[in-house]
Structures are given as structure tokens and as C-alpha cells.
Amino acid sequence: MVLTQSVLNGDRLSLARLLTQVENDSPEGHAALAELFPHTGKAHLIGVTGAPGTGKSSLVNQLTLHYRKTDKKRVAVVAVDPSSPFTGGAVLGDRVRMRDLSGDDGVFIRSMASRGSVGGIAQTTAAFTQIFDAAGYEIVIVETVGAGQSEVDIARLAHTTIVVEAPGLGDDIQAIKAGILEIADVLVINKADRPGVEHTERALRSTLALAHPAPRVYRHHGQAMTVITPQVDTTIWIPPINKTVATEGKGIADVVDSIAKHAAHLRVTGDWASRDRARLGSELEAALGEALMRRFFQNIQKEKYDEMVEQVVKRTLSPYEAVKVLLNGNLK
Ligand SMILES: Nc1nc2c(ncn2[C@@H]2O[C@H](COP(=O)(O)OP(=O)(O)OP(=O)(O)O)[C@@H](O)[C@H]2O)c(=O)[nH]1
Numbered sequence: 001m002v003l004t005q006s007v008l009n010g011d012r013l014s015l016a017r018l019l020t021q022v023e024n025d026s027p028e029g030h031a032a033l034a035e036l037f038p039h040t041g042k043a044h045l046i047g048v049t050g051a052p053g054t055g056k057s058s059l060v061n062q063l064t065l066h067y068r069k070t071d072k073k074r075v076a077v078v079a080v081d082p083s084s085p086f087t088g089g090a091v092l093g094d095r096v097r098m099r100d101l102s103g104d105d106g107v108f109i110r111s112m113a114s115r116g117s118v119g120g121i122a123q124t125t126a127a128f129t130q131i132f133d134a135a136g137y138e139i140v141i142v143e144t145v146g147a148g149q150s151e152v153d154i155a156r157l158a159h160t161t162i163v164v165e166a167p168g169l170g171d172d173i174q175a176i177k178a179g180i181l182e183i184a185d186v187l188v189i190n191k192a193d194r195p196g197v198e199h200t201e202r203a204l205r206s207t208l209a210l211a212h213p214a215p216r217v218y219r220h221h222g223q224a225m226t227v228i229t230p231q232v233d234t235t236i237w238i239p240p241i242n243k244t245v246a247t248e249g250k251g252i253a254d255v256v257d258s259i260a261k262h263a264a265h266l267r268v269t270g271d272w273a274s275r276d277r278a279r280l281g282s283e284l285e286a287a288l289g290e291a292l293m294r295r296f297f298q299n300i301q302k303e304k305y306d307e308m309v310e311q312v313v314k315r316t317l318s319p320y321e322a323v324k325v326l327l328n329g330n331l332k
Pocket residue numbers: 051052053054055056057058059090093145190191192193194244245246247248
């Protein structure tokens with residue numbers, strides 16, 4: 001297919017066109033995706049999530065600049081905005097902040113508004129990352145606002161998940177509640193120029209300590225001595241905490257370093273492969289579920305289905321029993 005070939009050749013216009021086709025769930029988009037799929041599996045997928053306004057876009061901007069300048073890596077960014085009912089606001093803001101990167105052929109930035117995708121946000125995002133991967137972007141960053149399920153979805157999508165916190169939002173407690181720390185591979189406290197950084201850091205550290213008991217530190221003649229346990233378990237990754245001022249580009253190299261260390265850890269432990277497997281497995285499952293639903297509705301008379309809904313509404317059948325009838329024709 002011509003489109004696939006030009007995407008593989010690095011043609012930006014074709015890439016943009018393909019992304020739109022995939023977003024619209026078009027047959028051409030699906031066909032191109034299938035052709036590109038064998039070319040995927042090379043990119044490092046990085047998820048960036050956190051509460052609104054913590055500085056995710058600013059951080060992504062800086063990370064991208066760093067990867068371009070220092071590592072000469074090609075970077076693609078998908079900014080998912082599930083909360084915004086507008087297509088303007090946040091997306092435009094992101095574009096403005098990304099202006100340092102415009103005109104760079106090694107960078108591709110794409111925003112995705114909440115209702116922009118026909119096939120569902122998680123699936124479209126997964127497809128986008130595959131297209132970028134096939135097109136030769138070595139780093140693919142996905143930014144989402146942490147809003148419940150979306151951050152779990154992103155964790156499933158990424159090799160490395162970065163959770164961004166900021167002081168003074170009172171969100172250190174919220175984040176812990178939402179279990180966001182469970183999905184974090186790297187923690188970033190952005191806006192480290194603001195008061196309350198120490199408090200946020202302390203809160204994060206104590207939560208992390210609960211999840212990953214650290215080696216004990218003893219005081220001996222006033223000197224801190226870390227007790228090195230004989231068998232240090234190298235298979236356990238403890239999320240590092242990095243402090244940044246994204247607007248000034250401070251602390252970015254440390255975050256890049258944490259990301260690289262995490263990638264190395266994934267490779268050594270074999271978790272890179274298992275994350276790939278989990279991600280592709282759940283993608284397959286979602287596609288299968290969708291196909292089965294479609295097939296089911298193609299093969300059932302609308303009247304029969306409506307009749308089942310009616311019985312459930314009347315409480316003569318439970319939804320569970322109704323499914324049995326729909327699938328088997330009777331309750332057995
Ligand atoms: N003081 C300070 N302000 C920052 C820093 N990083 C970002 N900001 C500002 O915080 C605001 C939000 O930054 P964004 O990068 O848009 O944050 P975001 O998390 O992407 O926001 P949403 O995508 O809307 O959730 C902007 O006004 C930034 O200029 C920082 O390190 N220090």
C-alpha cells in the first residue's frame with residue numbers, strides 16, 4: 001500500500017493522514033496498521049500521567065528537547081485529553097508550549113481530544129503508538145491526565161510510566177488514594193520552585209516505603225551507615241523520585257537518567273518482554289471482545305434482543321439470565 005510505504009519512509013504528511021484515518025476507525029486505517037505492525041516493537045513507550053496542571057506537558061516538552069539534543073533520538077508525543085470537552089483550550093496550550101520543537105523533523109506531536117476517536121481512547125492511543133513505532137520514532141511519549149481508569153490504561157500501554165506530582169495541590173494524599181503510586185516507575189515532583197516540595201517528597205517517600213521497605217540505616221558514632229543486606233534483590237525496582245522545574249528545564253537530565261535505568265532494569269529482568277506481552281494480550285482481548293459483540297448483534301433479531309431488555313427491566317430475568325437466553329436460546 002502506498003500510504004504504508006510513505007509512512008515507513010518518514011513522510012510526515014502521510015503519517016498525519018494515517019493517524020486521522022485510524023482515529024476515524026476507517027478500513028484504510030486498519031489495513032495500513034496491519035501492514036505496519038511487523039515493523040513495530042522497537043520504540044520505548046513512555047507514559048506521563050498526573051493530576052491536571054502538574055506540568056506534564058511542560059515536562060514532556062523538556063524531555064523531548066533533551067532526547068533530541070543530547071541523545072539524537074526521534075521522539076513522538078501523543079497528548080490525550082480525556083477531560084477537556086473542548087478541542088481548543090488545552091490542545092492549543094500544548095502546541096504553544098511545544099513551539100521550541102516545531103520545525104524539527106525528528107519530532108512529531110499529536111493531540112487527541114476526548115471525543116476525537118471513534119474506536120475508544122485506549123485503543124486509538126495504542127494504534128498511534130504502533131504507527132509511531134513503525135515510522136521509526138525511538139521514543140514515544142503518551143501524556144494523559146490522571147483521572148481514574150485512564151492512568152491504569154496508560155500504565156498498561158507503556159514500558160515506563162512517569163507519575164508527575166506538584167507541591168501544594170494537596171494531591172499527594174489523593175494520588176496515594178487513587179493508587180497512582182502503584183503504577184509509577186518514575187516519580188517526578190515538578191514545580192520544585194514552589195513551596196511545599198519537601199512536604200510532597202516526604203509524603204511520597206513514606207508511601208513508597210510502605211510498598212518497598214528500604215534498607216535500614218543505622219547511626220554509628222553520629223555517622224549514617226547503610227546496612228547492605230547480603231542478597232540485594234535486583235529484580236525489584238524502587239521508583240526513584242526526581243525533582244524538576246519544567247518551565248526552566250531544571251532536573252530534566254535526572255529524569256532521563258531514571259527512564260534509561262528503568263529501561264535497563266526491564267531488559268535485565270525480562271519485564272520488557274512481559275510488559276509487551278501484557279499490553280498486546282489486552283489489545284487482542286479488546287479487539288476480540290469487539291468483534292464478538294459485532295458478530296452477535298449481526299446474528300440476532302432486534303426484536304428478540306429488545307424483548308430480553310424488556311424482561312430485565314420488568315425483573316422477570318436478571319441480566320445474567322438474559323445473557324444465557326441470548327446465547328443459548330434458553331436458561332441452561
Ligand atoms: N512554577 C512552575 N510552574 C510550572 C512548572 N511547570 C509547569 N508550570 C506551569 O504550570 C501550568 C501547567 O503546566 P502544563 O505543562 O500545561 O501542565 P499539564 O499537567 O500538562 O496540564 P494539563 O494537561 O492541563 O493537565 C503552566 O502555566 C506552566 O507554565 C514548574 O516547574 N514551575
